[in-house]
Amino acid sequence: EAQVTQNPRYLITVTGKKLTVTCSQNMNHEYMSWYRQDPGLGLRQIYYSMNVEVTDKGDVPEGYKVSRKEKRNFPLILESPSPNQTSLYFCASSFTGNQPQHFGDGTRLSIL
Amino acid sequence: GNSVTQMEGPVTLSEEAFLTINCTYTATGYPSLFWYVQYPGEGLQLLLKATKADDKGSNKGFEATYRKETTSFHLEKGSVQVSDSAVYFCALSGPSGGYNKLIFGAGTRLAVHP
Numbered sequence: 001e002a003q004v005t006q007n008p009r010y011l012i013t014v015t016g017k018k019l020t021v022t023c024s025q026n027m028n029h030e031y032m033s034w035y036r037q038d039p040g041l042g043l044r045q046i047y048y049s050m051n052v053e054v055t056d057k058g059d060v061p062e063g064y065k066v067s068r069k070e071k072r073n074f075p076l077i078l079e080s081p082s083p084n085q086t087s088l089y090f091c092a093s094s095f096t097g098n099q100p101q102h103f104g105d106g107t108r109l110s111i112l
Numbered sequence: 113g114n115s116v117t118q119m120e121g122p123v124t125l126s127e128e129a130f131l132t133i134n135c136t137y138t139a140t141g142y143p144s145l146f147w148y149v150q151y152p153g154e155g156l157q158l159l160l161k162a163t164k165a166d167d168k169g170s171n172k173g174f175e176a177t178y179r180k181e182t183t184s185f186h187l188e189k190g191s192v193q194v195s196d197s198a199v200y201f202c203a204l205s206g207p208s209g210g211y212n213k214l215i216f217g218a219g220t221r222l223a224v225h226p
Contacts, residue, residue, distance in 0.1 A: 004155070033213065042116075042201060042216035043156075050212065058213055090155055097212035098144060098205050103155035 002027045006091050006104035013081060014112050021076045021107050023091030031097050032074040033058070034066065037088040037106075046089075049074055050097065081111045114139040118202050118217035125192055125224050133187040133220045135176075135202035143204040145169075145178055145185040146214065150199045159187075159200070192224045 045058030160169030165180035
């Protein structure tokens, strides 16, 4: 089954404790992206990757890092999480950036 | 820059009612337009898309027409069901904002009751 898998689905943690949200896709997509969803703001892009070892900033990259060492994986790293990063996060993938994107089921992060 | 504006929700309808969710966009050139749907506890799923002016996207009884003259992409369905209850997002991609991301509206929550 074609899918984008995120882990964990839920996480409650404290300010400053490094965390990683994993994202994996099994569709051999070259393009992957991270979004955060906040009430009244829709989804906003954090980072994206056009291919292995190629990443670039989206609209709200501050406080986040990503890496793309393999085509299937695109982890999101919060080196020092803060409460304003409490949000619902989605990973997405597609063959190219302008194709419809497949989304994971989301990761709800709460930073206390 | 590019942007998408959707009607605010929630939209509450009775089963079999007609649905319209308004979406307008700001962009230079000809972006691609999408409607995504998010069911409770799930990620977004592509509902329909249109890539050029006057294109009509359709899926599962939903339709939307790409109107360049009014910069709109309104979502319609003739007869909604309880199972259509979800959050609907209008989105665009490119050209001036780049094809490397989707720009989303704020989302419109639809609640359909029996």
